[in-house]
Amino acid sequence: MNPVLSAPPKNGQAPPDLYSPIAWDLEQVEDVLARTLESRYSRVAAVVNHVSNYRGKRLRPALLLLVARACGRLTHEHHVLGAVVEMIHTATLVHDDVLDSATVRRHVPTVNAKWDNQTSVLLGDYLFTHAFHLSATLGDARACKIIGEATNRVCEGELCQGLEQGNLGLGEENYFDMIDGKTAELIACCCRLGALFSGANEGVVESLTTYGRQLGLAFQIADDLLDLEGDENATGKSLGTDLDQLKLTLPLIHLLDQSTEAGKLRLRQLMASSGNHKREKLIPHLVESGSLDYARRRAEDCAGQALAELNCLPPSPCRSLLEVLTRRVVDRNS
């Protein structure tokens, strides 16, 4: 079974399995994934199999399936599309790990650590092209177009973030624009596909696309907060990487905005220094200035806007699960 989007346990109780109504469908997604990525070359198959260890929250296919059910109709097309979006997400992770020189992803060695950068770059390409081909097998050019549009923005957002790396003057507006591209766009795409292929009307499709976008923004802000104040054991990956790579995220942008010119200079020097423990040194400043709280509030605002869009749906168990999932995106430890 797929792990649920984990929330900190409350009152000693395990959280309910968010994905239980779509457990069978998620298994179908896994089947499509495995069949699509098969290779007759044993060395290629070994690398592809390794990546199946990256199995994470399966947030994107789960959202696509939950939205389809909440719209009242889930078909095999949704299983195929679920596999497509997961492959695209995995492709971006594999390439991110090269760019970040990351050695661990979801508690296992990254492809670049176990093989090399060359293998990672080509594996990411392999995942991208197989995702596009798989979407084309549905014989509906709308799916290809929607997925193409979303991945265009994802790549533009990632490229932009890379080129802005080290720009310690980045503003809040640029930050939102970038995370909208690199994260929210694909999540919005999942919700759009889930609704569209269930036959929902245009208004519902648009509302659920906006739901996905706001949820994606909330998710990324929460992720950026975890990079600053999270626990490496819980997240299963290296933290503090944004700082190490001089990528400004919302709490840091807020902190810089609140600082005097002299304070800004000191903070920028601290961030640009080559030393370790930048995270530990910055936390007191981030707490004192209220920057962590500010970012958390912005994430909650986005989640709130996402929740409001769900009103386009009739009440149902899957709509309720989308609501729980949306709240949990902000309040998580991994």
Add this chain to the structure above:
Amino acid sequence: MNPVLSAPPKNGQAPPDLYSPIAWDLEQVEDVLARTLESRYSRVAAVVNHVSNYRGKRLRPALLLLVARACGRLTHEHHVLGAVVEMIHTATLVHDDVLDSATVRRHVPTVNAKWDNQTSVLLGDYLFTHAFHLSATLGDARACKIIGEATNRVCEGELCQGLEQGNLGLGEENYFDMIDGKTAELIACCCRLGALFSGANEGVVESLTTYGRQLGLAFQIADDLLDLEGDENATGKSLGTDLDQLKLTLPLIHLLDQSTEAGKLRLRQLMASSGNHKREKLIPHLVESGSLDYARRRAEDCAGQALAELNCLPPSPCRSLLEVLTRRVVDRNS
């Protein structure tokens, strides 16, 4: 204007411009390319603009257009598809340059040299996704499927080549299988798309796909020969890279096949040594064993098989140009 696929000048005469009947169409392809890759982010636009310097032979769109004309019908869909295949080809070049740590491509600095590996990886992704999205804008899922199938094989071939790097026991069959994937598949795809979207019948589409595949094999063998015996000034790129990266190509596989066990050992030691001038040291062995001639003959055989497939077409100026182009692929210096 696009440079022609250059042949060594004979009798002091410049070769005729192979692409003249499709000169206007190639300009339309350039227009589609430029419009598709536009970005509102100036930093992204700068990287994309730099890649337009990579403008090479435009072999793939030219083939697609010549095939369409030879089949009797060329529409704007062909311009769009020409841009799609060129973008996919460019994406693979950009990623290849990262993997090869290449510093020069077509006489200009590579993206990894001018920016960094991160930018190159993300730019390659950007080119891939924009190509897929562009193909989806035609609203015909057949195009997406054919392009998806081809890119799947291209990436599998590249991944396989990377994972076989350093395998000095690679056989001729594996070599042909790999170049079929990494090079011939996309060229076959160009010819298939050219024919299919001109409304040619199934038999003609299949023959022209085979034409493209054999042409692609000939092209890659010729390219591998250039890497061993070419002139860096003429090709505009670093040569001897296959040797440096321990990638076995046809002449080397043939040479090893012809050698005694003791000879094989010496050759493998020479190839695996860290020294420079491996190319110069190997050439006498390759000449003596007839391995360069053997590879050239195999390339000519493939070109011959390609030419035979063109008999499915009625005589026309564009069919004649395809014939000239096919012969020139083997007999070129860049």
